[in-house]
Amino acid sequence: MNTTFLEACRGKKTSHVPVWFMRQAGRYLPDYQRVRSRRTFLELCKNPELATEVTLQPIDIFGFDAAILFSDILIPMEAMGLPLEFHDGRGPIFPEPVRDQKAAEALRVPDTEADMPFVLETIRLLRRELKVPLIGFAGAPFTLATYVIEGGSSKNFVATKGMMFHEPELYRSILDKITACTSSYLIAQAKAGAQALQLFDSWAGALAPCDYERFALPYVQTILADLRQHTDIPLIYFANNGATLLPYTSTLDADVLGIDWRIPLADAIRRAGPHAVQGNLDPLALFLPKEDLEARIAAMLADASEARGYIFNLGHGVVPETDPDQVKIAVDAVHRFSSQGN
Amino acid sequence: MNTTFLEACRGKKTSHVPVWFMRQAGRYLPDYQRVRSRRTFLELCKNPELATEVTLQPIDIFGFDAAILFSDILIPMEAMGLPLEFHDGRGPIFPEPVRDQKAAEALRVPDTEADMPFVLETIRLLRRELKVPLIGFAGAPFTLATYVIEGGSSKNFVATKGMMFHEPELYRSILDKITACTSSYLIAQAKAGAQALQLFDSWAGALAPCDYERFALPYVQTILADLRQHTDIPLIYFANNGATLLPYTSTLDADVLGIDWRIPLADAIRRAGPHAVQGNLDPLALFLPKEDLEARIAAMLADASEARGYIFNLGHGVVPETDPDQVKIAVDAVHRFSSQGN
Numbered sequence: 001m002n003t004t005f006l007e008a009c010r011g012k013k014t015s016h017v018p019v020w021f022m023r024q025a026g027r028y029l030p031d032y033q034r035v036r037s038r039r040t041f042l043e044l045c046k047n048p049e050l051a052t053e054v055t056l057q058p059i060d061i062f063g064f065d066a067a068i069l070f071s072d073i074l075i076p077m078e079a080m081g082l083p084l085e086f087h088d089g090r091g092p093i094f095p096e097p098v099r100d101q102k103a104a105e106a107l108r109v110p111d112t113e114a115d116m117p118f119v120l121e122t123i124r125l126l127r128r129e130l131k132v133p134l135i136g137f138a139g140a141p142f143t144l145a146t147y148v149i150e151g152g153s154s155k156n157f158v159a160t161k162g163m164m165f166h167e168p169e170l171y172r173s174i175l176d177k178i179t180a181c182t183s184s185y186l187i188a189q190a191k192a193g194a195q196a197l198q199l200f201d202s203w204a205g206a207l208a209p210c211d212y213e214r215f216a217l218p219y220v221q222t223i224l225a226d227l228r229q230h231t232d233i234p235l236i237y238f239a240n241n242g243a244t245l246l247p248y249t250s251t252l253d254a255d256v257l258g259i260d261w262r263i264p265l266a267d268a269i270r271r272a273g274p275h276a277v278q279g280n281l282d283p284l285a286l287f288l289p290k291e292d293l294e295a296r297i298a299a300m301l302a303d304a305s306e307a308r309g310y311i312f313n314l315g316h317g318v319v320p321e322t323d324p325d326q327v328k329i330a331v332d333a334v335h336r337f338s339s340q341g342n
Numbered sequence: 343m344n345t346t347f348l349e350a351c352r353g354k355k356t357s358h359v360p361v362w363f364m365r366q367a368g369r370y371l372p373d374y375q376r377v378r379s380r381r382t383f384l385e386l387c388k389n390p391e392l393a394t395e396v397t398l399q400p401i402d403i404f405g406f407d408a409a410i411l412f413s414d415i416l417i418p419m420e421a422m423g424l425p426l427e428f429h430d431g432r433g434p435i436f437p438e439p440v441r442d443q444k445a446a447e448a449l450r451v452p453d454t455e456a457d458m459p460f461v462l463e464t465i466r467l468l469r470r471e472l473k474v475p476l477i478g479f480a481g482a483p484f485t486l487a488t489y490v491i492e493g494g495s496s497k498n499f500v501a502t503k504g505m506m507f508h509e510p511e512l513y514r515s516i517l518d519k520i521t522a523c524t525s526s527y528l529i530a531q532a533k534a535g536a537q538a539l540q541l542f543d544s545w546a547g548a549l550a551p552c553d554y555e556r557f558a559l560p561y562v563q564t565i566l567a568d569l570r571q572h573t574d575i576p577l578i579y580f581a582n583n584g585a586t587l588l589p590y591t592s593t594l595d596a597d598v599l600g601i602d603w604r605i606p607l608a609d610a611i612r613r614a615g616p617h618a619v620q621g622n623l624d625p626l627a628l629f630l631p632k633e634d635l636e637a638r639i640a641a642m643l644a645d646a647s648e649a650r651g652y653i654f655n656l657g658h659g660v661v662p663e664t665d666p667d668q669v670k671i672a673v674d675a676v677h678r679f680s681s682q683g684n
Contacts, residue, residue: 287504
């Protein structure tokens, strides 16, 4: 069993720097495309055997040091009672967005075992197969709220911020329910066998820091506190586009902060407080020629030498146009360069 | 003549804090919608009388302290020889993106007087009418390049970054031409009567800081140096989502740095070097109730008291859903609160 990832989460020195990539199981992989081509995205998420298969693919192909459950952050929102549609090329759609008290009250806090059994079954299947740790995950409440309030992806978050500013009680009632849902969902994942948990705050960077502090941070704090009462596995929080949020995120009771590519890694490490750091190669840097890609990775590893624990990752998810051979080059470089010093 | 805006650009104390908003002439205004409804967006940009009319609307209605030419950053790209289409709700499209040496060589550096006379005519008409300074503008080269290389708006900038990383000579040849075009376009605007010039780097924040330094910053430096040789009007550079780029942007030979809303204003001022600062209210903060909006503005003005020159603005453009009454509240609050201390 390769436990370097878990050790790095806890700030321990490891024999090499562990590496995994956000969206490492996904459309850039021909093996994934083959499985995905015969069913919808949601069907794939809800089929434990197939979700297991695609989760394992990048581990087998590239030798990543951690696996992450194949799923989607919006699965629990559907389980809260909101019909969810995915249309290729258009992103997720909630045809019945939550914009008033009646819709907020209609949201139910799901029971993961009863309402999303396929997620827990996937985790159990994966744990039988994996020789690396398995990461479970969920969306962070603000990010999830943007989808259910806007009715899908958004550019300016007019409905979400409008509600935040004009109907803060309604906003809070929705976020409280999403928070309760997320805590119990992640606790269930831990009980089923997840060995670390990551909260994805993909849209945190759309908020002014003062609004992040009021309208996003408290719900993350609640979830982390809930998780600490039920599990002692490492907790990771990733605020995308979050460089200016570090004064807040560095205070969180997480083990690891995920960092996007807009901030130099050395700066992020300096400002991450007592956390291990995970990140932050630009996903598009995988389009660099081999020598340049390796040079960039070497520079990041040098910058990370002072971290209290470091996990190599991208600064956001692998993009579909990525050449899998380039992923192989990157993973090998992280392993090779970080072993040399030991 | 109200010259507070120009004085603040130069770091002088003013009788009140000047204020203008990016996209202050635009879709949120019923008067704009009336003019726009009878023609396409490009027709409006190219009609000096109508472009003048919509430029003046927000000055007359709200009492902004500066006007900005109504136009689009992609107008000079069309003049470089690239067919340009705007489809409502879809953003701009270049059906013939620039992706190889042949397409790069076919780009011509336009002559503003001959190829975009409507822009200069609009400036001349505006100067006859305006009692506040007129800002001319252009897109910054990296931002313009993303549109012409991607063929329109983009999410991940795969074509642009791919070219940057794999064909840096091709990338540079395109950027050099866009840079030459932008310099001569802005010099022509200054000669026609623009009293300040702003460079919009809307997509700068998509770059890792190390790539910004190599692939975006040098072209901005070239334009600013070109402009300094031909005019002494204030120069403003706005890098959207640029908090982590401040170590670079603060070294630029601009008079003013525009700041987006993701960084606390006090932090931005501290890190802006010798520049005046312009920004940075979240455009969505215009959805706050009156008292909360006024409180936020008062806090920003307090934070700005240490700036070497401060111009109140949004952190990005006014969104179409904005209530014009809220814009009035904001402009009045900036004027009222900042006059009290004098």
